Amino acid sequence: MNQGQLKKEFTKKDVTRMRNLITGKSGDKTQIQSGYEKKQEDHKEGDVWQDSSGKSWTIKNGIKRTATKMNNLKKLVVMPLCCPKCSKHMKINDLNKKMYATQGMCFDCVVEKEHQIRISGNWESYASQQMTANKNESLKDFEQALESWYKEKDNFFTENGDIENWSTGDKKKAYKEIKEKIEELKNIKL
Numbered sequence: 001m002n003q004g005q006l007k008k009e010f011t012k013k014d015v016t017r018m019r020n021l022i023t024g025k026s027g028d029k030t031q032i033q034s035g036y037e038k039k040q041e042d043h044k045e046g047d048v049w050q051d052s053s054g055k056s057w058t059i060k061n062g063i064k065r066t067a068t069k070m071n072n073l074k075k076l077v078v079m080p081l082c083c084p085k086c087s088k089h090m091k092i093n094d095l096n097k098k099m100y101a102t103q104g105m106c107f108d109c110v111v112e113k114e115h116q117i118r119i120s121g122n123w124e125s126y127a128s129q130q131m132t133a134n135k136n137e138s139l140k141d142f143e144q145a146l147e148s149w150y151k152e153k154d155n156f157f158t159e160n161g162d163i164e165n166w167s168t169g170d171k172k173k174a175y176k177e178i179k180e181k182i183e184e185l186k187n188i189k190l
Contacts, residue, residue, distance in 0.1 A: 131190040
């Protein structure tokens, strides 16, 4: 290989880039460019920002990641290794799973919190508040199931192409009666 071939394979820009890499100046430019220059933004761990297309980004553990709508849901569902309140290790058992999902802390912290409530004399109102919240969540789930049932089709096609009606009575009347009962239950104080 002669010197003439070497000049054809590497441009001045390539040589400058290699020199910059070897000397530790990897961020230096190898050529001058005019025109539009994108604004550089420096982001730190935990920052959330949007690019020009509207996509959300974040930096987690030093890695740039897309920030999805499901991130907040993951925080609620995935139990951390340590309790957010007392910072003690949360063993993976049914008690800690249930308490973290409902109270956001380990079982021991919930026991301590409820013990302090009993000592302060506010147990009756706290227990009533907890039972009312549980009742309302159950009614909300039941109401969603009722809505799903009401919107469900009653007519189905068989393999032969016949239409079968699977309704067993007045669906509107049953829906209305159940909806009224749900509203009555919502107004009951525990």
